[in-house]
Amino acid sequence: MNTHKKLIDLLKDFDTAMLVTRGVDGSINARPMAVAQVEEDGQLWFVTERNSGKVSDLMLDSEVAVTMQSSSKFVSLSGTAHPSDDQAKLDELWSEGWKVWFPEGKSSDTILLLRIEPSQGEYWDHSGLTGVKYLLKAGKAYLQGERPATDAEANASVSM
Template sequence: MESHEKLVSLMEHFDTAMLVTNTVDGKLEGRPMAVADLTDSGELWFVTDRHSGKVAEMVLDSEVAITMQGSSRFVSITGKASLVDDPAKINELWSEAWKVWFPKGKNDPSITLIKVTPERGEYWDNSGFSGIQYMIKAGKAYIQGKPPEKDEAMNASVTMQ
């Protein structure tokens, strides 16, 4: 499996991600977001309120970071965020659970979509057989007194475009 495919495959394991934006004063701001959709190319879609701080931050600086973490899988993405006002796409992605934040439902005028187009990503996968392989390599490295060799099945940097 190619590194790009592996990265997207790992992203499928997550239903929540940390979206990190740049604030007006140059700080980083992260917040958890429900993943509304993930495309085969690795584009991520989120639903948000158009009046939120993150939207204002993305208008000024569209560069964002996404992190996803589980007990043995980790993904980091950097890319460009764009705001998308598309009622058909909102209808396609709509989840009734979002009514907590949008009591008027999918036709709530405050809903907008965030599409993140990844430019670069990294992953660490220590799940399943990869985790066993890592433990063996880590044990060997410990005994030999040097870091384990990098294995793209477990860890890789990927250029997405």
């Protein structure tokens, strides 16, 4: 499996992510976000509040990072955020669970879609057989006082 496809497959394993933006004062801000959709080309969609701090951050600097983590899988993307009022896309993505944040439903004026266009990504996948192989390598390296070799199947940097 090529690294680009592997990265996109890993993205689809996550339902939440941390969206990292640069604040008005230059600070770095990270916020948990529900992943609305992962497209086949790796673009991510989120739904947010139009008047939120993250949207204010994006007005000054649209470059973002998105990170995802489980106990054995890790993904990091960097790219550009694009706010969108695409009603057809919102209709496609809408989840009744979002009524917690948008009680008026998908017709709420406060809903804004965020499309993240990734420029590069990295992953570390130590799940399944790959994880077992890594644990064996790490154990051997530990006993020998060395660092374990990285495995291109488990770790890669990908240009999108």
